[in-house]
Amino acid sequence: MALTLEDARNIISAAEAKATEIGQPMNIAVVDVGGNVISHVRMDGAWLGGIDISINKAFTSRAFDIQTKDLAENSQPNQQFYGIAASNNGRIMIFAGGIPLIRDGEVVGAIGVSGGSGNQDQDVAEAGVKAL
Amino acid sequence: MALTLEDARNIISAAEAKATEIGQPMNIAVVDVGGNVISHVRMDGAWLGGIDISINKAFTSRAFDIQTKDLAENSQPNQQFYGIAASNNGRIMIFAGGIPLIRDGEVVGAIGVSGGSGNQDQDVAEAGVKAL
Amino acid sequence: MALTLEDARNIISAAEAKATEIGQPMNIAVVDVGGNVISHVRMDGAWLGGIDISINKAFTSRAFDIQTKDLAENSQPNQQFYGIAASNNGRIMIFAGGIPLIRDGEVVGAIGVSGGSGNQDQDVAEAGVKAL
Amino acid sequence: MALTLEDARNIISAAEAKATEIGQPMNIAVVDVGGNVISHVRMDGAWLGGIDISINKAFTSRAFDIQTKDLAENSQPNQQFYGIAASNNGRIMIFAGGIPLIRDGEVVGAIGVSGGSGNQDQDVAEAGVKAL
Numbered sequence: 001m002a003l004t005l006e007d008a009r010n011i012i013s014a015a016e017a018k019a020t021e022i023g024q025p026m027n028i029a030v031v032d033v034g035g036n037v038i039s040h041v042r043m044d045g046a047w048l049g050g051i052d053i054s055i056n057k058a059f060t061s062r063a064f065d066i067q068t069k070d071l072a073e074n075s076q077p078n079q080q081f082y083g084i085a086a087s088n089n090g091r092i093m094i095f096a097g098g099i100p101l102i103r104d105g106e107v108v109g110a111i112g113v114s115g116g117s118g119n120q121d122q123d124v125a126e127a128g129v130k131a132l
Numbered sequence: 133m134a135l136t137l138e139d140a141r142n143i144i145s146a147a148e149a150k151a152t153e154i155g156q157p158m159n160i161a162v163v164d165v166g167g168n169v170i171s172h173v174r175m176d177g178a179w180l181g182g183i184d185i186s187i188n189k190a191f192t193s194r195a196f197d198i199q200t201k202d203l204a205e206n207s208q209p210n211q212q213f214y215g216i217a218a219s220n221n222g223r224i225m226i227f228a229g230g231i232p233l234i235r236d237g238e239v240v241g242a243i244g245v246s247g248g249s250g251n252q253d254q255d256v257a258e259a260g261v262k263a264l
Numbered sequence: 265m266a267l268t269l270e271d272a273r274n275i276i277s278a279a280e281a282k283a284t285e286i287g288q289p290m291n292i293a294v295v296d297v298g299g300n301v302i303s304h305v306r307m308d309g310a311w312l313g314g315i316d317i318s319i320n321k322a323f324t325s326r327a328f329d330i331q332t333k334d335l336a337e338n339s340q341p342n343q344q345f346y347g348i349a350a351s352n353n354g355r356i357m358i359f360a361g362g363i364p365l366i367r368d369g370e371v372v373g374a375i376g377v378s379g380g381s382g383n384q385d386q387d388v389a390e391a392g393v394k395a396l
Numbered sequence: 397m398a399l400t401l402e403d404a405r406n407i408i409s410a411a412e413a414k415a416t417e418i419g420q421p422m423n424i425a426v427v428d429v430g431g432n433v434i435s436h437v438r439m440d441g442a443w444l445g446g447i448d449i450s451i452n453k454a455f456t457s458r459a460f461d462i463q464t465k466d467l468a469e470n471s472q473p474n475q476q477f478y479g480i481a482a483s484n485n486g487r488i489m490i491f492a493g494g495i496p497l498i499r500d501g502e503v504v505g506a507i508g509v510s511g512g513s514g515n516q517d518q519d520v521a522e523a524g525v526k527a528l
Contacts, residue, residue, distance in 0.1 A: 004308050036312045039305045044268050048167050048300050049195025052220045077209050085218040094215035118212035136440050166298015168444050173435045176400050180432050299444050327445025341473050344514035347490035350481040352448045 003030070003101065003109045007132065008038040011101070011111055015128030019043060019115070026115030026124050027054035030101070033108050035062045043115070050114030056091045057098030057112030057121075063088065065107050068098035069122055097121030099129050135162070135233065135241045139264065140170040143233070143243055147260030151175060151247070158247035158256050159186035162233070165240050167194045175247070182246035188223045189230030189244030189253075195220065197239050200230035201254055229253030231261050267294070267365065267373045271396065272302040275365070275375055279392030283307060283379070290379030290388050291318035294365070297372050299326045307379070314378035320355045321362030321376030321385075327352065329371050332362035333386055361385030363393050399426070399497065399505045403528065404434040407497070407507055411524030415439060415511070422511030422520050423450035426497070429504050431458045439511070446510030452487045453494030453508030453517075459484065461503050464494035465518055493517030495525050 008030040019026040025043035027050035032038050037055055042048075057068050064071060074081040075094040085092050096118035101109040113125040140162040151158040157175035159182035164170050169187055174180075189200050196203060206213040207226040217224050228250035233241045245257040272294040283290040289307035291314035296302050301319055306312075321332050328335060338345040339358040349356050360382035365373045377389040404426035415422040421439035423446035428434050433451055438444075453464050460467060470477040471490040481488045492514035497505040509521040 005305060008305075034312065037304060037306060037315050039303070040301060041269060041272075041303045042301065047196050048298070049192065049220055049224065051301050053216070056219060072214065075215065085215045090218050090221055092215075093219060095213055137437060140437075164298070166296065166300060166444070168298055169436060169438065169447050171435070171437045172433060173401060173404075174433060180430065183433050324445070328443050345491055346468065347471065347481045347488075348449070350486050351452060351489060352445055353486055356445065 001103060001106065001108060003032050003038060005038055010131045011128040012039060012041055014131035015111065015113060015124050016041070016043060018124045018127035022116075022120060022123065024116040024120050026113050026121070027051050028124070028128065029054040029058045029112045031055070031058040031062055031109050031112070033062070035059045038109070046115045053093055053114035054097070054112040057093040057114060058110040059091050059112070060093045061098035061100045061110035061112065062107065063092070065100050067100070068093055068112075069096035069118070072096065097125050099125045101129060101132050103132060133235060133238065133240060135164050135170060137170055142263045143260040144171060144173055146263035147243065147245060147256045148173070148175060150256045150259035154248075154252060154255065156248040156252050158245050158253070159183055160256070160260065161186040161190045161244045163187070163190040163194055163241050163244070165194070167191045170241070178247045185225055185246035186229070186244040189225040189246060190242045191223050191244070192225045193230035193232045193242035193244065194239065195224070197232050199228075199232070200225055201228035201250070204228065229257050231257045233261060233264050235264060265367060265370065265372060267296050267302060269302055274395045275392040276303060276305055278395035279375065279377060279388045280305070280307060282388045282391030286384060286387065288380040288384050290377050290385070291315050292388070292392065293318040293322045293376045295319070295322040295326055295373050295376070297326070299323045302373070310379045317357055317378035318361070318376040321357040321378060322374045323355050323376070324357045325362035325364045325374035325376065326371065327356070329364050331360075331364070332357055333360035333382070336360065361389050363389045365393060365396050367396060397499060397502065397504060399428050399434060401434055406527045407524040408435060408437055410527035411507065411509060411520045412437070412439060414520045414523035418512075418516060418519065420512040420516050422509050422517070423447055424520070424524065425450040425454045425508045427451070427454040427458055427505050427508070429458070431455045434505070442511045449489055449510035450493070450508040453489040453510060454506045455487050455508070456489045457494035457496045457506035457508065458503065459488070461496050463496070464489055464508075465492035465514070468492065493521050495521045497525060497528050499528060
């Protein structure tokens with residue numbers, strides 16, 4: 001069941017292809033069931049600031065078994081998880097680009113993407129998910 | 133292409149002149165293409181809290197190749213990057229005063245300014261940019 | 265001159281081949297000239313604790329343009345850099361496995377490896393260096 | 397009595413001249429009586445890892461009103477301050493290159509230097525001190 005490095009590479013490769021297609025270089029990370037990084041790549045020209053963000057979007061998605069874009073809605077002022085971004089030593093990312101990876105109905109890890117608009121990050125992450 | 137210490141000093145000197153002109157002492161920092169500090173100065177009377185902020189505004193501008201005032205707009209509640217300030221171990225500054233430094237069409241570093249109002253910080257940073 | 269993601273992948277691939285040859289799964293990371301991660305992989309079965317260590321061995325090697333095994337010697341009690349491991353917010357690794365990457369006589373980044381004994385980490389890192 | 401930015405620049409300038417004379421690029425920082433940075437410069441080609449270290453050598457020298465090379469002796473295993481490097485959130489540097497700045501018999505700040513051997517850092521810091 002566990003995600004392998006080969007799985008992670010297939011997922012990253014599909015995400016990269018999507019990023020190339022839309023012309024936006026990205027940071028892409030995959031974490032395992034424990035929330036720990038299996039692999040990360042920064043495409044040429046992608047944001048330096050996205051290294052941390054891609055890894056932590058993946059962590060966040062696995063930490064709460066949720067897409068970070070859905071967590072965003074619940075983390076706005078006056079919503080039920082407002083303030084959650086202060087937890088976990090700054091590792092909680094509450095904007096689009098992180099998606100759990102599911103195999104045979106179980107969460108086995110997550111992908112995190114950072115490098116463009118929220119919509120672009122989401123699209124690239126979704127392309128990665130499809131490769132699992 | 134790489135920013136030199138001499139470049140950084142010219143940029144800081146121009147920013148200082150502007151700060152003196154408007155009568156507001158400032159912290160001014162310049163980082164290189166890797167987001168690492170080349171030089172920082174705290175003018176006499178400038179905020180202690182601005183040491184960290186000026187350095188991290190410069191880091192943020194390079195990390196996302198964006199002016200921090202533009203990042204501010206996208207980081208408000210319900211906007212696409214709301215929550216980004218929790219990333220990168222607290223180094224992301226989402227208010228005016230950080231600007232990428234561009235040479236021959238490429239980002240080679242950034243300037244960060246902290247010590248006054250958002251408009252003042254922005255004006256002083258812009259004066260620094262013109263010296264490159 | 266700048267290291268590309270393709271460069272990083274070639275380096276990591278050569279390091280992985282060596283790790284497979286000696287039968288010890290490894291974490292392998294490559295950073296650029298600014299000390300920022302380009303790519304990281306954790307081979308199946310490699311230590312979770314090595315994610316951070318491999319990335320920070322690479323950072324350390326670039327931060328001081330030195331092999332981490334050489335820094336080790338100078339960081340022992342009563343040596344000139346004793347205590348350096350407390351600097352840079354815990355990112356300085358003072359044991360074998362980090363090596364600068366040099367192209368045309370200039371340091372352009374570094375590789376960091378963690379997963380086995382000091383000698384094994386060093387051997388795998390050296391195999392990576394040869395691929396540049 | 398307070399150190400001014402002009403004082404800091406004179407001190408840094410003298411230290412830079414010494415670094416140039418010995419052919420070793422350095423990071424040089426000056427802090428005020430509160431241990432807060434007035435100015436920092438990274439000479440072209442100096443270690444990235446020395447940014448943090450130069451600033452924190454200066455902080456340490458003012459924090460304990462002592463040269464960091466003297467603190468080193470007391471911080472070795474089995475000595476009275478062994479373990480002090482774990483205090484102050486990693487800001488305590490216990491190797492040569494930090495020296496208090498004294499005016500009219502009072503400590504008004506400190507200089508910190510990082511970029512070469514312990515002896516080189518100490519020599520460059522001493523050259524800076526003489527400019528006060």
